[in-house]
Amino acid sequence: MADTLPDAFRQLRTLVTEDGKLKLSLDKVAMPTPGEGDIVIRVEATPINPSDLGLLVGAADLSTLKNEGSKDDPKLVANISGAGMRAMQARVGQSLGVGNEGAGTVVAAGSSDAAQALMGKKVTGLGGEFYGEYRMLNVAQVMELPEDASARDGASCFVNPLTALSFPETMRMEGHKALIHTAAASNLGQMLNKICIADGVDLVNIVRKPEQEKILRDIGAKHIVNSSSDTFMEDLIAAIAETKATLAFDAVGGGPLAGQLLTAMEAAANMGAEYSRYGSADPKHVYIYGRLDLSPTMIPPGVGMAWSAGGYLLTYFLQKIGSEGREKLRKRVMDELKTTFASHYTDEISLADALDPETLKRYDAKKTGEKFLINPTL
């Protein structure tokens, strides 16, 4: 069946040039020949996650974005500031593919039984470079989708579902009793609520807007705190005191929020406790897994001594739990694909649309809550 495939296909590429430009284009790349354990997927659905945007546009100034090509063959160019160039120094001159995950139909397969068994099947995969018409991966990087699932249903099976599952797993592994989550009404946040309700884990949700509170209440969330409220700190301390949450996952990263979480955990831990000048000895941690706010993370004094904060990357977690742990989580994602792990998309767009300057500015607008799906067959 491999001989019916084209010799080359279109793939979205991102490049930072030495003279301070970001260049985005749809390049023709050669169709690879699958090795023994490889399959080629015709990509039919691939989501745009914040982590994809980091690679796609990085620190470029999107207000300067221009299309120097055509609508069907876009060649976008944007300026990058000096600070942006320093942050992206390591990728200068390297044309990079984008797109962490996606789903589609297997149209070519290597000689191994495992690869051959997937021919013609719908699969979902993780491995980068999904923003293209085809993607070759090893069978270990994909999962077969259930019969009744479309590529759209299966496009986001890895990043958000596994990240959401990893939060309560990390909580248990590191000896905490309950969780705090920021940007809590996101697709990931909604999944996390469903997981925590099913598993009996107390979760404090932090949102910014009343309508986000409603989304979470409708799912059944119990603890919701609005960071825009005048009573934010009191509400947060009360929710933490009730749940005994000492572990937070923060998608915002910059600004005062992470420090507020630690301050509130410390205040809740000291409620009714005897005075200790070093504060509570219970470990309190904030994992920063996103950077919706690119300003510095600020942690004030008043958080005691048993605090810590740090970066969080799904990859490190998946390495830590080993192949058996990974298999367990993947099975749960497949079993609950249309319930717990259902993703909602604002718009489904073509590869060329993904490089339309106005569309790109919309999906880069980090706080709109819009969520795009690319369908390269459009």
Added chain:
Amino acid sequence: MADTLPDAFRQLRTLVTEDGKLKLSLDKVAMPTPGEGDIVIRVEATPINPSDLGLLVGAADLSTLKNEGSKDDPKLVANISGAGMRAMQARVGQSLGVGNEGAGTVVAAGSSDAAQALMGKKVTGLGGEFYGEYRMLNVAQVMELPEDASARDGASCFVNPLTALSFPETMRMEGHKALIHTAAASNLGQMLNKICIADGVDLVNIVRKPEQEKILRDIGAKHIVNSSSDTFMEDLIAAIAETKATLAFDAVGGGPLAGQLLTAMEAAANMGAEYSRYGSADPKHVYIYGRLDLSPTMIPPGVGMAWSAGGYLLTYFLQKIGSEGREKLRKRVMDELKTTFASHYTDEISLADALDPETLKRYDAKKTGEKFLINPTL
């Protein structure tokens, strides 16, 4: 011999009142009767460490400090701001003793052999409330000083020596290869250099002034970086690249320094490495063990994903290493009391002097590098 002791003695106390005042005084407290395993020390030397100051004056506004008593019977009063009161809420109304550690002569002992064996001996102890004429402790909290050591020699055997020893121990326990230390010319920093030179551990010292560089060069320090220099970040990255240091101990706490340490570790780790959008995967950590700067700790993006920062308390470390580990470290302190662990003091003052407003402002001036010793027998 206990019957020759006074019924009561003077002890320095600190109190935060509900109406927003800090009150410091020398109170008469009753002489305790030693239990089986206890000894009573006549305190002859007790240092003023930053951690003592935190308890002594906390968040009070020292520009408002007044003595409402007399020179010999001081009753100091200072105002506390609203934010200061919130930070000290948990200690309102509790009169507290001060002074983590100190040395002196055993003048009373309980009936146990271990306690009796110390009668008349010079000992050094850890346990709070050392700013007084006497201090009762359990024998487990003290160490007998060598014959040729004075109380002054043995006054600072715990906080700085054990903290300095704990840094390379922590480095080894947590799998790092070299260390970074800020405020590196302090007594603690000088001890740390001697330890690291003896043990073959690479140490990057961060100082603020050229004369501090000289102090460390004279000890034999190899890597010294001046944070006031225009080339600070380049110098820091170069020193980290050479030593492969991925663990820092920071006494400053607030402001940009902790973030600069992580940024430099990340930059050094990425030198010559292939581009990864998540940065280097080597864990990089900053322990904040002091708060010379009370502004928020600021951690910018650009530190990759494998970063973390957190509070550091000697007590937690000592619990972690168990009694055998503690014994090993204590023995080393005694063996190297006059070399590695020699402390330098700017001034030796009486208990009443410790509550002289002008003197107090001097030893609270955190950045002068002055180091005071209280001798309650003066």
